[in-house]
Amino acid sequence: MENIEIPRRSKICAKNSEEFTPGSLYVSLLEKTKSGAFERFDYCTNCWDETIEKENKIFWRSQVPPKKEKKQENLTLIAKAFSFLENFQKNPKVEDQIQAFFFAELLARYKHLKRCQEIEDDNMKSKLVYEDPTDGRVFMIEKVDVSALTKEEIEKIKMDDERASG
């Protein structure tokens, strides 16, 4: 599998260096380089709205979380899901692809990740871009057609603590 890495969000605006602080709205733009890698530019909404060329670009709007909310959730599973995705990003394996997608969706449900964009790679496969709003790191995960999964594939998916630790 190809290993696509997207840099995490910058701490300042790419144009006028405004600092991103809790609550800041920003826009992230991806540009593909000649080598096929992605370059990332983050803009405050003022710079974005006034000066940045948007046509045919890959971008998404997001917000630095205003402050920590207390959520009822399974912290072990959240940590497990993040560490799975980090490993998957570094070393993507075809057999981990379905699990990676389900963990990314789980994290999105608990608002640890935001589903930002859907893009097509060079093989015309749909990839979803998920951003961790707290630090701006990004995971790019191939979209799984859930309705096309076999019973065996579904049984292998680990979505609760006990099975995820096995």
Ligand SMILES: [Zn+2]
């Ligand atoms: Zn700016």
